[in-house]
Amino acid sequence: MADLREQLRAIIAEIAEIDDLSRITDDANLYKELGVDSMQALEIVLELEKRFNVAIPEAKLKEIKTFGDAVRVAKDAGAPD
């Protein structure tokens, strides 16, 4: 099983329809740089919750700005690294 970071990168690439995975760096802003919209962000979180069987609290969602933030929030929620 690929590690959390790679799996999350693949989820984001699929949902936001990003062909070049190398664009999804830790510092990449999901919204401004990768063009993720609010619905896609919600879909990413739901997919993440389902895949890793974790719950992401509402308050944590607002902390997610970059890909790195998303990895951290997933880890904090208990997703296996």
Place this chain on the structure above:
Amino acid sequence: MSGTRRTAVITGMGAVCSLGLSPEAIFDAVIAGANGARDVARWHGEGLRITRAAVVDRDAVRAVLGASIGSSAHGNLEMPWASQMGVVAARRALIDAGRDGRLADTPLVASCTIGAPGAAEPPDKRWVAMDPTRPEALARYAEGAVVAYLAEAIHASGPVQCLMSTCAGGNYAMGAALDMVTSGRAKQVLAGGVEEVSTMVFTSFHQLRAVADTCKPFDVDRKGLLFGEGAAFLVVEDEEHAVARGASIRAYLLGVGYANDAHHLVAPDENGAGAATAMRHALYEAGVASAEVGYVNAHGTGTEANDAAELVALKTVFADDAPRLAVSSTKGATGHLMGAAGALEAALTTLALERGLLPQNVGLDTPVPDAGVDLLRDRPRKTTTDIALSAGFGFGGNDAAIILARRRRALPDIVTRPVYVTGMAALAGASFGVPSVLARFHTGATVSESERRVTFAPDAVLGKKGLRHVDRGAILWAAALERDLQSFPKVASERAGAVFGAAYPAYQQVVGIMRDYQSGGALNVNPMRVPFATANCAASWWLIRRGIKGYSNAVGSGECAGLDAIVTAAREIARGRVDELVAGGAEGELDELWQGLASIGWHRTLLTEGMGALALSSEPVGAWARFVDAEHAFERRRPSAAAERAVEGLLARLKLPLVDVLVTPRPLSLEAHANHVHVTTETLGDALGASSALAAVVGVSFLQPPKRTAAQVLVVSDSMDGYATAALFEGV
């Protein structure tokens, strides 16, 4: 051409919501600070974070209603719950206007944007056994069926229209009624909306994280909308007619304004641009200066995005007058009635003007710091204001605002302009594009099983990206427009738009939501289906792709929907609010739907995928035909008789003994009215709500040079639910 406008007034009102069974009872509850939210026991044990909604007491409604059985093509079945609430509100409005509770040939315009999911949900149970494709569910589920049940129960026989313009739909219905009265087409119109709370839709919105157990409009701590249900109807009447019969005038309906965000299917433009444009247009049409407006009944859903965008829009429109502008949303008390919200809020705004008492924002504790308007808090406020604006903004970016006034005032003249046909788009099963569809029609060969579905790959036409979750009907709509109407619009995007019609809008996603639920419970519902489960999604999605911002509307009058959309668009262009519209219908493949409908047996030919649309314009450049006039009728048990009445009414009004060519989707006994009759579904298949638009495409093709074979073409459609539409086109 400009003409003196007739004046529209409101002479009767009825409403049902969680707070009461009349507009007066609801208004009293709102100003007392009541909150209609109740715990919904059947949602317990589902893992939902929220189980509260502003639901209506069913026993109370049934006590008023009495028997609630109505007819359908599948036999006599209990009315959908939304229709039952609608009947109570509609009868109350008619009686309030000094009539008995029967509508007769008075037009009805009803907004319903969700339909009746409850028809597919067994009572008092969860969804386990639910099947949206059972015939008895299909006969009641769609928006058009909800309105048809209501229309039958109040004895409607004249024009009946179902609008599906999402959460702004109530205002679109008020606008349609306004136009019928001010143009002189009707003396009275019953206009409003109905909507029910269902497990399916609640769960979808819950998964979208859009619902809250309390609605806190414009509050720093707002968390989402409070789901609500109910119905509201208003009698919109010609002022002279009302005065002559001694009716009491409750308010003046001065104007309506529309716009389309073209931003996102489920999020408003952050700058509130569409909302601001709709409000500006409404003020302009009413001849009202922004400083004269003393109250705004805001859309105010209590969601983060709506309230922020709406405040920006209010500040944009009212500018220096904004700080003293009294604003409240009544949704904190009533919940959000979706397609019925605009009508309920029109009734509450009328009462606010009548009583000189403005409702407070129930649920507002800490206003957002930079609101910039006077948000009413804690208690109602006395007022002497004469003029109010009521706003509605919906999914897909549908924006509509209306202006109501206590007293009469001089109104600007209205224009009426000719409407030209400048283009068309079509697909019928395997035939893609207008030339291919027309060629297929002229073969005269019966449609075959292998032709039921389109054969092109959507991404080859629409590009590879952005197609995830997109509803099939929306794909067909956009693909055909992409192929046949590349150059639309020729005018600025703010002066153009679309009107979409379907009998089973977005049914693919609707069924998908139910299947999600059945396979894994409420929390398994994929919220990504919601944007493409909304009735207007096909038009909205395409308008976003093209960046077209003038107008968007959706019509759900059963199999007439596509043709009704064309008529609706033509009236809007004639009225001068927009210059160019694409209008028609599209229905995508869904085997389960086809099987369910086949077992009802009303459609006589193969059900197929289809899309048909006309491009209509106020400018004759490139035009070969002109929209002349249209008529509607309704008869639940005999749709063909309704079609005949619509034709006879239209030809009598135009003083035409008969027409050259009559085109109809399904066989009707109308040979006496035309030299030649063509039936389109036998060759093209029956694409439900799109079939009547395909008939319009075939019809206007007879007027096209160089082979023009007719001077006039009459397009006529009946529908399973009793709607009928007839529209006349002539060559230019």
